Amino acid sequence: MALYELVNKGPIERVFGAVKAGKESRIYWAEGKGGEELAVKIFLTSSMEFKSSMRQYIQGDPRFKIGKDYRQIVYTWARKEFRNLEEARGAGVDVPRPIAVNQNIVVMEFIGENGVPAPLLKQLPPGDFDRGLFLEVMAAMKRLYRRAGLVHSDLSEYNIMVWGSRLCLIDFGQAVSVRHPMAEGFLRRDVGNLIRFFKKMGVDTGSEEEAISWLKTE
Ligand SMILES: Nc1ncnc2c1ncn2[C@@H]1O[C@H](COP(=O)(O)OP(=O)(O)OP(=O)(O)O)[C@@H](O)[C@H]1O
Ligand SMILES: [Mg+2]
Incomplete structure (x- = not known):
């Protein structure tokens, strides 16, 4: 076994x-x-x-x-x-x-x-959400996309853990290489999920298009 x-x-x-x-x-x-x-x-x-x-x-x-x-x-x-x-x-x-x-x-x-998992982004108190936190999530996505050559493909407030100053991305089974023919669509979906969530939490996120072009540039 x-x-x-x-x-x-x-x-x-x-x-x-x-x-x-x-x-x-x-x-x-x-x-x-x-x-x-x-x-x-x-x-x-x-x-x-x-x-x-x-x-x-x-x-x-x-x-x-x-x-x-x-x-x-x-x-x-x-x-x-x-x-x-x-x-x-x-x-x-x-x-x-x-x-x-x-x-x-x-x-x-x-x-x-002690066996207690760190809270998910979804579980943080509403007062914790600001543009700085949003930009940190975007920076992690950018590093994943540009440096690792991966798209998470299931990224949302449920697959990000917050532990002290750490923002830890989890649940990578479905993450794909940027060479996957559907990588672009998966990236857009991830960005869309996060923008929707941060907007709901009152954060000024800018548009999805802006975020995507930022993710892709040097
Ligand atoms: N490395 C870890 N350390 C602590 N807790 C973790 C870790 N990885 C996952 N967890 C906890 O387990 C939960 C489920 O993990 P994960 O998201 O990887 O699996 P999943 O397949 O999405 O499960 P689900 O069926 O619930 O969607 C997470 O939300 C988190 O609370
Ligand atoms: Mg999960």
């Missing part, structure tokens, strides 16, 4: 409870061999809905090939999340530090403390 191997021969000392159970994955709080906190993301190999949506984010990305059966597709998905985290981090984007991947499991740095 994949988890057993990660405990036996890998970086995990012990696994505590689930932090979050979604439709497609569960996140567990765990302890590493050095006593550090870990997040263990286990993709469920049984979600049918997930299966059809995963394909479009794998096909078209020159880094990956679509697997033949469902299990292989989920494994590719886990490897893709891991590699996206590595590439993002290598480009200086703040993401959880990727630690290991095995079959349908990704092990990464835990963002938060």
Whole structure:
């Protein structure tokens, strides 16, 4: 079993409870061999809905090939999340530090403390939102796009964690190379999501067009 191997021969000392159970994955709080906190993301190999949506984010990305059966597709998905985290981090984007991947499991740095995950952007008090915070999010997207050559493709107030001064982007399974034929559309959707959210929080964001041309220029 994949988890057993990660405990036996890998970086995990012990696994505590689930932090979050979604439709497609569960996140567990765990302890590493050095006593550090870990997040263990286990993709469920049984979600049918997930299966059809995963394909479009794998096909078209020159880094990956679509697997033949469902299990292989989920494994590719886990490897893709891991590699996206590595590439993002290598480009200086703040993401959880990727630690290991095995079959349908990704092990990464835990963002938060004592098993309590850091709040999502969505959960911050309304008074915390200003143009400065918006520009920080845009700067992270720009670095991801220009330096890492990736588009997150599921970016919103639900996939950004705020931990002290850190703005940490998470949930990178569907992130694609800028060479993916639909990368442009995914980028627009991400920017649109964030502008909509920040506008709702009363922030002067400027237009979507302005944001996109800024993201693309040096
Ligand atoms: N590295 C991490 N450290 C701490 N908590 C995390 C970490 N990664 C994810 N989480 C928590 O788990 C939740 C789900 O993680 P993620 O967004 O990666 O999965 P998901 O597939 O979107 O799950 P969902 O089905 O809920 O949409 C996050 O909202 C966050 O609260
Ligand atoms: Mg998510």
